[in-house]
Amino acid sequence: MELKEIFSRRILLFGYGRMGGALLDGWIKSGLDLENIVVYEINPNRRLLALEEKGIILNPKQKITADTCVFAVKPQGLEDLLMNFPKNIKFSLLVSVIAGTPISKFVTKFGDKVSIVRTMPNTPSLVSAGITAIVAQKKCTKEELAKVDLLMSAVGQTVRLKEEAEIDIVTAISGSGPAYIFLLIEAMVSTGIELGLSRELSLKLAKQTVFGAGKLIVASDTSPESLRENVTSPGGTTEAALKILSENNVFKDLMKNAIKAAHNRSLELRA
Secondary structure, three states: OOHHHHOOOEEEEEOOOHHHHHHHHHHHHOOOOHHHEEEEOOOOOHHHHHHHHHOOEEOOOOOEEEEEEEEOOOHHHHHHHHHOOOOOEEOOEEEEOOOOOOHHHHHHHHOOOOEEEEEEOOHHHHHOOEEEEEEEOOOOOHHHHHHHHHHHHHHEEEEEOOOOOHHHHHHHHHHOHHHHHHHHHHHHHHHHHHHOOOHHHHHHHHHHHHHHHHHHHHHOOOOHHHHHHHOOOOOOHHHHHHHHHHHHHHHHHHHHHHHHHHHHHHHHHHO
């Protein structure tokens, strides 16, 4: 099933920042008709203005009726948007990609007039390689959830959560997760330089190693433990490195504590 088969009516997008832009590009690549896309953006860039010339509706003043409305503004811009939300807009399904914003926030504004779905994408969505967690109100239908799955799959894979509280765990693992990987790359690069390689070569080696390892585990049914063991020869270089990382569970404990700290902070931010 394709986007244009499900969304025969318009999709509204509020916010054309990095995530909003990634979503819009993904929808277009997936075949969504430009004339069915309505974008509200206070400061449209050249890319968005060019899309307007090709058929996208930008900041309309007239009455707009749509199936779905996607909120992709920055968290600090949400209050102003809700306070000044256009009265000439009607839609039945609201999808939020705004971090740290519970479903109840939108219920307060829109009541029972719309179905509300909260999503948590991560930054690899910017290159269509993200993972998005989806959680919905109990009133949402299977058809509405299927729409959201399709919308968010334009920037990567999707998973569904049973409870909204799970969003905080997802935030700590996949939401913040890319930063953990980037820090690992930083360490690999700095050590390569220290040992005598150029920064350019060290960075290329580290980036491709992380990319390749990720692609390997995604393509394989083999467990992470088995993949690690497969590359670890007894008495070899990998074993020497892993002995340092595994001593007293130092690496696993560091990661566990880091993820728990991110989870706790996520809980604090919504309290």
